[in-house]
Amino acid sequence: MTDNERGISKPILTKISVKGFTKEEIDEGIDFFIEEFRQRPWNENVKTNWDDTNSLFIVEVESSGYEPENQGEGVFDEVWDVVQASFNFAGEEISFKVIESKFIE
Numbered sequence: 001m002t003d004n005e006r007g008i009s010k011p012i013l014t015k016i017s018v019k020g021f022t023k024e025e026i027d028e029g030i031d032f033f034i035e036e037f038r039q040r041p042w043n044e045n046v047k048t049n050w051d052d053t054n055s056l057f058i059v060e061v062e063s064s065g066y067e068p069e070n071q072g073e074g075v076f077d078e079v080w081d082v083v084q085a086s087f088n089f090a091g092e093e094i095s096f097k098v099i100e101s102k103f104i105e
Contacts, residue, residue, distance in 0.1 A: 007066075008066075009064040009065050009066055010064065010065070010066070010103050010104075011062055011063075011064055011103070011104040012062070012063055012064065012065050012068050012071045012072070012101060012102065012103055012104065013060060013061075013062055013100075013101070013102055013103075013104050014060070014061050014062075014063065014068075014071065014072045014075040014076070014098065014100070014101040015058065015059070015060045015098070015099040015100050015101070016058070016059045016060075016061075016075065016076060016079050016096060016097065016098055016099060017051075017054075017056045017057070017058055017059075017096070017097045017099055018056065018057040018058075018059065018079070018083055018094065018095070018096055019054075019055065019056055019057075019094070019095045019096075019097075020089070020091045020092075020093050020094035020095060021057055021087055021089065021091065021094065022055075022090070022091075023050050023052070023055075025087050025088055025089065025090065026050060026057050026087065028087070028088065029086040029087035029088065030048065030086075032085070032086045033048070033082055033083070033086035033087070034046065034048075036082045036085060036086060037061075037078075037082060040078060040082075042063060042064075043061045043062070043063050043075065043078055044061070044062045044063065045060075045061070045062040046059065046060070046061050046062075047059075047060040048060075057083075058099075059079050061075045061078070061079065062104065063075055068101040068102050068103055069101060071101060072098045072100075072101025073098075075098075075101070076096060076098050079096065080096055083096075
């Protein structure tokens with residue numbers, strides 16, 4: 001019997017990239033972004049960084065679940081919501097991508 005069948009969730013790390021912002025736009029809204037995630041305690045240990053080489057905002061979120069792919073989709077939705085609420089956007093398009101979603105060993 002699998003952990004999923006037993007109803008035992010495991011820690012999952014999901015990493016998401018966000019493209020379309022400038023570093024300055026991220027810097028302006030990052031405090032609100034972090035505070036908003038504090039209001040969502042099911043998402044833990046939220047870490048962010050700016051990838052200068054590719055001009056990407058990278059978000060890592062730990063959560064618990066049974067299946068990394070499904071959990072990653074849920075975290076994707078949360079990140080999308082919080083990004084939309086946190087940052088002023090001057091560009092033409094914002095895109096999001098799940099880089100990885102995996103069990104934490």
